[in-house]
Amino acid sequence: MSATSITIHFTLNGERVSAEIEPHHTILEVLRQQFALYGARESCGQGLCGCCTVIVNGESVSGCLYLAAMADGGEVSTVEHLDADGELDVVQQAFIECGAFQCGFCTSGFILMSRQLLDRNPDPTESEIRHFLSGNLCRCAAYPEIIEAVKLAARMRKSAGAVPA
Ligand code: FES
Ligand code: FES
Numbered sequence: 001m002s003a004t005s006i007t008i009h010f011t012l013n014g015e016r017v018s019a020e021i022e023p024h025h026t027i028l029e030v031l032r033q034q035f036a037l038y039g040a041r042e043s044c045g046q047g048l049c050g051c052c053t054v055i056v057n058g059e060s061v062s063g064c065l066y067l068a069a070m071a072d073g074g075e076v077s078t079v080e081h082l083d084a085d086g087e088l089d090v091v092q093q094a095f096i097e098c099g100a101f102q103c104g105f106c107t108s109g110f111i112l113m114s115r116q117l118l119d120r121n122p123d124p125t126e127s128e129i130r131h132f133l134s135g136n137l138c139r140c141a142a143y144p145e146i147i148e149a150v151k152l153a154a155r156m157r158k159s160a161g162a163v164p165a
Helices: 027-035 090-098 107-120 126-132 143-159
Strands: 006-012 015-021 053-056 059-062 075-077
Touching (some): 059 107, 090 107, 107 143
């Protein structure tokens, strides 16, 4: 602990946690270095690619830019929370079924953003999907499969009764 370190308290994937951080630490650094949550990844480091996406207080943020201190008292969710009950989320199932990844580096960001989209708009058009995911980049160019996966996840949620018909 240094003279400048501070303690933050927040809810992480449903559990109350604390962390000793420096004011310049990002939430991505804290998640990976202190909580061994490796789903969110650093790629561009500039808020441009979405590989580092995490959810803070219900909104997606770029974990590479979001200061951990700003999460103090808040709620943070990562992709690891989606299957916390031992079952994959339908979005995860759909990504697997559609083969919506190659190297997988971008995948957690796409999955979290797709969940956000479907929670807000259960039956998005293709252009709405493309627009909502436009901040996420895939260097392997798995875009066609990603779009199909989001459509499939929407159908799966509908048939499971997760959303009104
Ligand atoms: S690593 Fe954060 S947006 Fe690219
Ligand atoms: S699957 Fe490789 S970057 Fe998207």
